[in-house]
Amino acid sequence: MLPATNKKRETEKVWPRRRNLFSSRLARQVGWLLMVGAAWEAVARAGIYPPILFPRLSDVFVALLAEVRGGEILARTGWSLGTISLGVALAVTISIAAAALALGLRPLRSLVDALLNVLHPLPGIAVLPIFLLWFGTGAPAVLAVVVFSCIWPMVQNLLAGLESVPRTQIDAGRNLGLGRARLALFVLIPASLPYALAGLRLAWARGWQTAVAGEMVFGAGGGDGGLGWFIYKRRFFLEIPAVFAGMLMIILIGILVEHVIFGTLEHLTVRRWGMSRTE
């Protein structure tokens, strides 16, 4: 039998450069982005388009720095992150409860399925006018819409995950005498984690879309508001580099969350366990 150390060395021999940042896929992508950025800068400097519509990339970065120094963009980012985190957390809680009920009580399963089929196709932003009436303008309505748009992909993935658990693993758990609660906690939940993580990713992405869109369309009250509101206000005053700076901020956070938070989460769990479905 092959000792652990040998195995490791062998893998490294086959892909010796995978860990090397500069020959990786990431480096190639960064290279392309740099080229696109340079092209942008060149076109803007050529003066073909009015700078108010097509600012220089360098001005965008200058604006971003200024906004960071001024503090406004950070406050807005914090507000957005707070709304979305709270929204996703609420959505996850509700989804887990819904999935558990659907799993535990057979008639409820078809109720959840029916709601899923009817409401999943409805974009969160479409219910915002009604939610504004129900929850009042500003933060509460935006939060409600975020929760609404995050619930359905989450529920769908949780249910799909529970259905994907191999029967033998459930039987192995039942063989150990696990009751319903312990079976759910120790077998069903970890076994369906790949789906749950995929659902969480989707929910987070939809949360951003909905929050930003909602604030742009209906604004936010008082001094509150997130990045959507920030972009909307800057556009109103025609501070176009700052508008791009707001978008850049959303992109940066997206990358950070996707690769650092979700990436780490996956590496610690489903990838390590060989359960991840994507390479």
Add this chain to the structure above:
Amino acid sequence: MGMLPDYQQAKKTTPLLVVNSLHKRFPAPGSGGDLTVLAEVELAVHRGEFLSIIGRSGCGKTTLLRCIAGFEKPSRGSLRIEGREITGPGIDRMMVFQDTEQLFPWLTVLGNVEFALQAARVPRRERRARAVHFLEMVGLERFLDYYPHQLSGGMKQRVAIARALSVRPRMLLMDEPFAALDAMTRSLLQQELLQLWQQTKATIIFVTHNIQEAIIQSDRILVLRPLLPAGSTGSRDPAFIRAAGGGAGPVLNPGLGSMAALIDNPLPRPRQPDMPGFGVIWRQLHRLIGLEVGTRAGLVAQPVAEPAAQPVAEAAPVST
């Protein structure tokens, strides 16, 4: 050793497991009707016995094991363990499943065994030592921290065996546990299993396709046969029964029962394929399973007249 197997003594007490007139039907996809998989299974398993179940693919071996494990409810008949009806799965009957997905992929090799011990309410401080002990027994002490996806198929199977043994079940139900292993590992594990069986006095029901494995290991061998499709009268026809060996003795449930035979294996242990008497049992099993050349896929019944083994109940076994 050459003395009576332990279960021969145990026979005087009440059996551990009693299966009474067990029938199992499944809804047959597509046809709207049912498919009877098991019929008229009568079985008494004694403490410490090593019983093998053998039979062709699809004849219901796994189904019978799943009924005993409590995963499937009988359609008719009953299963009792120590007199109590089996109503569901329990840790007193540990199953080693036929497929390799039975380990929990989010737990390491050690974690999988420790989890079973936790479920068996073994105190926390004893768990690790006991888990390591059983993993050593199946030769996996160097792979404690591996996750199942990092193991080969045979190694996964060995973890499952260690996990099942570690909780010291009253009954070990093994569904072709060595099927995925190479011949060397297989015979090694066979010997280890026999040692464990003798040490722990466990009762083992062992499904296999391998006639030699069945003879080497077991006290008794249950031969199952596929049931004829519903509606076919073939073996129920009295003339067929007579032709099929009805003349050799009374025929029990002609064409209906799943049991082709339940034979004793009195060979002294340890057993080797070249020992006297081995070939007789081998040929008998071979014929009962319906592998004999010249029988059309076992559909032509063969009366059994070997003196070395006792056919099921008072019946002359008919392989359908």
